[in-house]
Amino acid sequence: MLYHIYETQRSLMEPFTDFAQAASKLFSNPVSPLSQTSAAQRMAAGYDLLYRLGKDYEKPAFDIHTVDVDGIGVAIHERIEVDKPFCELRRFKRFSDDPATLTKLKTQPVVLIVAPLSGHYATLLRDTVRTMLKDHKVYITDWKNARLVPLSEGEFHLDDYVNYVQEFIRHLQGEYGNCHVISVCQPTVPVLAAVSLMASRGEKTPLTMTMMGGPIDARKSPTSVNNLATNRSFEWFENNVIYRVPDKFPGAGRRVYPGFLQYTGFVAMNPDRHASSHYDYFKDLIKGDDASAEAHRKFYDEYNAVLDMDADYYLETIQTVFQDYKLVNGTWDVRSPAGKIERVRPQDITATALFTVEGELDDISGSGQTEAAHDLCSGIVRKEQRHMEAKGAGHYGIFSGRRWRDLVYPKVREFILEHEVTPQSETTPAPAPVAKATAPVAVAAPAKPKPKPKASPRPQPKPAVKAAPAASPARAAAKPAAVVAPVATRWVKAEGTAQPTGAAEPAQADLGTAKATATATAAPASRGTSRSSKARKA
Numbered sequence: 001m002l003y004h005i006y007e008t009q010r011s012l013m014e015p016f017t018d019f020a021q022a023a024s025k026l027f028s029n030p031v032s033p034l035s036q037t038s039a040a041q042r043m044a045a046g047y048d049l050l051y052r053l054g055k056d057y058e059k060p061a062f063d064i065h066t067v068d069v070d071g072i073g074v075a076i077h078e079r080i081e082v083d084k085p086f087c088e089l090r091r092f093k094r095f096s097d098d099p100a101t102l103t104k105l106k107t108q109p110v111v112l113i114v115a116p117l118s119g120h121y122a123t124l125l126r127d128t129v130r131t132m133l134k135d136h137k138v139y140i141t142d143w144k145n146a147r148l149v150p151l152s153e154g155e156f157h158l159d160d161y162v163n164y165v166q167e168f169i170r171h172l173q174g175e176y177g178n179c180h181v182i183s184v185c186q187p188t189v190p191v192l193a194a195v196s197l198m199a200s201r202g203e204k205t206p207l208t209m210t211m212m213g214g215p216i217d218a219r220k221s222p223t224s225v226n227n228l229a230t231n232r233s234f235e236w237f238e239n240n241v242i243y244r245v246p247d248k249f250p251g252a253g254r255r256v257y258p259g260f261l262q263y264t265g266f267v268a269m270n271p272d273r274h275a276s277s278h279y280d281y282f283k284d285l286i287k288g289d290d291a292s293a294e295a296h297r298k299f300y301d302e303y304n305a306v307l308d309m310d311a312d313y314y315l316e317t318i319q320t321v322f323q324d325y326k327l328v329n330g331t332w333d334v335r336s337p338a339g340k341i342e343r344v345r346p347q348d349i350t351a352t353a354l355f356t357v358e359g360e361l362d363d364i365s366g367s368g369q370t371e372a373a374h375d376l377c378s379g380i381v382r383k384e385q386r387h388m389e390a391k392g393a394g395h396y397g398i399f400s401g402r403r404w405r406d407l408v409y410p411k412v413r414e415f416i417l418e419h420e421v422t423p424q425s426e427t428t429p430a431p432a433p434v435a436k437a438t439a440p441v442a443v444a445a446p447a448k449p450k451p452k453p454k455a456s457p458r459p460q461p462k463p464a465v466k467a468a469p470a471a472s473p474a475r476a477a478a479k480p481a482a483v484v485a486p487v488a489t490r491w492v493k494a495e496g497t498a499q500p501t502g503a504a505e506p507a508q509a510d511l512g513t514a515k516a517t518a519t520a521t522a523a524p525a526s527r528g529t530s531r532s533s534k535a536r537k538a
Contacts, residue, residue: 003243003258010056017054024048045285049278052297057304059145060123064092067133072101076133080142082171085153086160086310088142089168090122092133105137109420110172110179112206113140114165116186117313119262119306125184126302127400131409132182136416139172141165141187145307146256147245156310158190158317159335165194173204180208180416184399185365188214189321192346192373193334199348199379207419210412212357213365213398215321216373217328221366224269229322237318242311257314259306266303269363328372346376353384355415357408359393386415 026032027044034040066073075095082089096102111132115122122142132138141164146156165187172179183191188211198205218226241261245251267274277296284292326332332344354377356370371387374380388411393403 001243003256004246006258006260007246007248013054014056017051020047020051020054024051041286041288045282048285049282052281052300053278057301057306059121059307060302060305062090062092062123062126062129064126064130064133067094067130069094069096069101069105069134072096072098074101074105074133081139082168084164084167085149086144086146086156087164088144089171090140090142092129092138092140094133094137109136109207109416110176111136111138111416112168112172112179112181113138114181114183114187114191115141115143116184117143117161117309118186119259119266119309120302121305121307123305124302125399127404128182128184131405135413136180137176139168141168143307145259146254146310147249147251147308149251149254149310151251151253155312157312157335158320161187161313162190162193162197162334163337165191166198169194169198169206170203178204178207180210180419181206182210182212182412183214184212185214185395186317188212188216188370188373189317189327192216192376193327193332193344195349195352196344196346197334197336197342199350199352200342200345205349205352208353208355208416210355210357210415211370211373212408213359213362213395214370215365216371216376217325217369218322219325219328220368220372223363223366225364226322226366229318234315234319234323238311238315242315245308251308255311256308257311259308262309263304263306328376346373347378349377350379352380353386353415353419354380355386355412356388357398357412358387358389359395359398359403360389360391361394362398364395384419386411 024044024047026034027037027040027047029035035044037043062078064076064078066075068074077093077095079091079093080088081091094105096105113125113128113132115125122140125140129138129140149156169179169181181191181195191209191211195205195209215226218229222230241257242255243258245254245256247253277300281293281296284296320326320332324331327344327346330343330345333341334344335341354373356373358365358367358370360367367389374385374387377385388408390398390403390407393407397403398408
């Protein structure tokens with residue numbers, strides 16, 4: 001009933017939001033006589049803010065048309081590789097007419113980015129994709145809005161999520177021999193389960209897993225998100241946040257966790273920040289600061305666009321990850337597409353290197369939650385395991401914005417290149433599994449691909465206790481320097497040449513506030529020229 005009430009209210013508000021948009025243009029258009037009045041700017045700004053507060057936000061586009069690769073503009077064509085009832089495997093195919101660039105693109109690693117299914121669309125990882133495209137062949141899971149999936153497609157469970165990930169990995173292995181997997185936030189748990197099941201069956205597993213800000217062990221450093229899940233019973237969630245989709249949508253009758261409830265939860269976590277951001281937007285419009293106003297619009301066009309999640313998937317995630325801790329307790333069983341029940345055993349993974357990333361100021365996945373994956377993956381030798389804590393980064397900062405581009409991405413790129421044993425192509429066989437070592441060896445991620453290190457360990461610098469109060473104890477670091485390194489890591493060495501970030505940005509910046517400088521994007525490449533006889537693809 002609540003979903004129907006919400007949609008009725010939204011339909012009633014639609015004429016008023018359209019009026020507010022029209023009024024804003026009347027007071028801001030220089031041709032209009034109303035724009036000549038003394039209060040024109042304030043009236044235009046007020047109506048514009050009302051319009052944005054009341055409008056319906058639909059799924060944004062990735063809008064990535066070109067990327068710069070070593071000074072050469074590379075055209076991007078976005079297409080669907082695999083279409084499943086609840087998800088699309090989306091590829092960003094790169095085109096270039098420059099022979100040297102084309103050769104480079106063809107030999108770069110293949111990366112599957114598993115986007116979260118937790119309320120926002122996969123476009124929330126737009127900056128992640130754009131940055132990765134400079135050095136990788138990129139695929140991403142683009143989850144569908146459950147209210148648009150007809151009931152005839154059946155239900156969607158957490159087991160189905162795990163099976164989807166396995167299918168996508170096998171698809172890329174069939175195309176290129178093997179791939180690397182990056183999971184951001186929520187999917188770290190099902191991705192670890194998917195790779196574990198593949199390893200237990202003796203299947204080929206990805207070359208690397210990079211897990212960023214995910215609740216592998218939600219018991220550690222619990223946040224408000226964790227507390228909500230543990231303080232309420234499973235029955236409470238089922239009775240209070242699950243509703244049926246109204247008749248006006250293709251998925252009418254499907255039980256879902258509505259996106260508008262998830263959005264309310266997002267805003268309730270930091271209401272003051274959102275209120276300040278909207279007030280700043282109002283002031284920017286009055287001042288005529290078009291750049292800041294446009295940055296605000298871009299951020300909230302993304303942040304306010306939410307999707308519905310199938311009820312079974314949502315409730316099973318609450319129970320499995322946040323209440324019963326089945327992954328860390330070793331009690332998680334997954335049903336395969338064939339109907340076979342299989343136990344998730346992360347300790348069976350031996351041929352996949354592991355890199356975990358956490359943000360120092362992450363208020364969604366607390367400190368140590370993602371790092372817990374290393375204890376579970378005991379079959380991976382220590383020299384193939386890395387962990388990084390990004391100083392000054394919140395939850396969004398580890399995969400979007402300046403800290404992602406300057407601190408996190410270079411380490412992720414080096415880790416992937418280090419384990420890219422052979423250039424990936426459609427005819428390249430899979431690389432051999434990583435051999436076990438008899439003792440843990442701490443190594444720094446190299447800037448360029450290098451052969452596997454020799455078995456004999458090399459003496460390491462004496463570890464020093466990290467001074468930051470919020471970090472986990474006794475993280476190893478290089479020799480103390482006069483400048484604080486921007487990353488704190490256990491196995492990844494903090495490079496002495498890294499530049500300090502200075503004081504932490506305001507908390508608003510980790511929300512991805514529109515006050516941050518907007519990333520410049522190149523003009524879209526002509527579709528006609530990209531498909532000319534001279535065009536080449538990678």
